[in-house]
Amino acid sequence: MPSPAPIPLLQARGLAFARNGEPVFGPLDFRLDAGEALLVRGGNGAGKTTLLRVLAGLLEAEEGIVEMDGRRVDRDHLARGSAYLGHLPGHKADLSALENLAFAMAMHGVTGDLEAALAAVGLAGYEDSQARRLSAGQNKRLGLARLRLSPAKLWLLDEPYANLDLDGIALVDALVRDHLAGGGAVLLTTHGAYAAPPVPVRTLPLGRGAGAAA
Numbered sequence: 001m002p003s004p005a006p007i008p009l010l011q012a013r014g015l016a017f018a019r020n021g022e023p024v025f026g027p028l029d030f031r032l033d034a035g036e037a038l039l040v041r042g043g044n045g046a047g048k049t050t051l052l053r054v055l056a057g058l059l060e061a062e063e064g065i066v067e068m069d070g071r072r073v074d075r076d077h078l079a080r081g082s083a084y085l086g087h088l089p090g091h092k093a094d095l096s097a098l099e100n101l102a103f104a105m106a107m108h109g110v111t112g113d114l115e116a117a118l119a120a121v122g123l124a125g126y127e128d129s130q131a132r133r134l135s136a137g138q139n140k141r142l143g144l145a146r147l148r149l150s151p152a153k154l155w156l157l158d159e160p161y162a163n164l165d166l167d168g169i170a171l172v173d174a175l176v177r178d179h180l181a182g183g184g185a186v187l188l189t190t191h192g193a194y195a196a197p198p199v200p201v202r203t204l205p206l207g208r209g210a211g212a213a214a
């Protein structure tokens, strides 16, 4: 007998978002399994960031439901169950790299070797630098350190390659590969100009007429 299909780590059914009555995306139906990467594709303004923010529990969907591990979840559950790396890292400008990491970890009740996490993303020596004094790429790396420490299985990465040098791009690739190998899943956006992780990815087109993952 064939084994039953795995329960998806994430499943969206009829998910749609509108602003002031204007549709932004959807309705969308897609699933994401453990060990999978799903690339959200679409032109400027297609709603990629908005979709990721809905899945991160930062925005309320207009319609539809989201399930994690087969159970319908609300915004709080999505916020706790996912690690979101936004297009803008959103660090506290006056706090140091180490303090920003400690703050983010405390918010999620997570502990870990913060200095090792900074070193792993190429920020050794920047522990005491205020976020405002970090470059755009260094701020992105600080976000990657946070991601690396997060226990969440679902990673939501909005333009993870933006602002990164070649080492940084390789770092994102390695993080994604390790996360998938460990049973996690990644939903990411990327413009054509940036790389995509060297793993098999399905694509989820957004924009007019787009509705389901390929």
Ligand SMILES: Nc1ncnc2c1ncn2[C@@H]1O[C@H](COP(=O)(O)OP(=O)(O)OP(=O)(O)O)[C@@H](O)[C@H]1O
Residues within 6 Å of the ligand: 019, 024, 042, 043, 044, 045, 046, 047, 048, 049, 050, 051
């Ligand atoms: N805070 C906001 N207030 C009002 N409208 C917004 C806001 N943020 C985004 N929008 C609108 O929502 C739509 C989707 O934006 P979104 O940022 O999700 O697109 P995107 O696909 O990520 O675009 P890009 O590729 O340019 O980053 C756009 O029409 C945009 O103008």
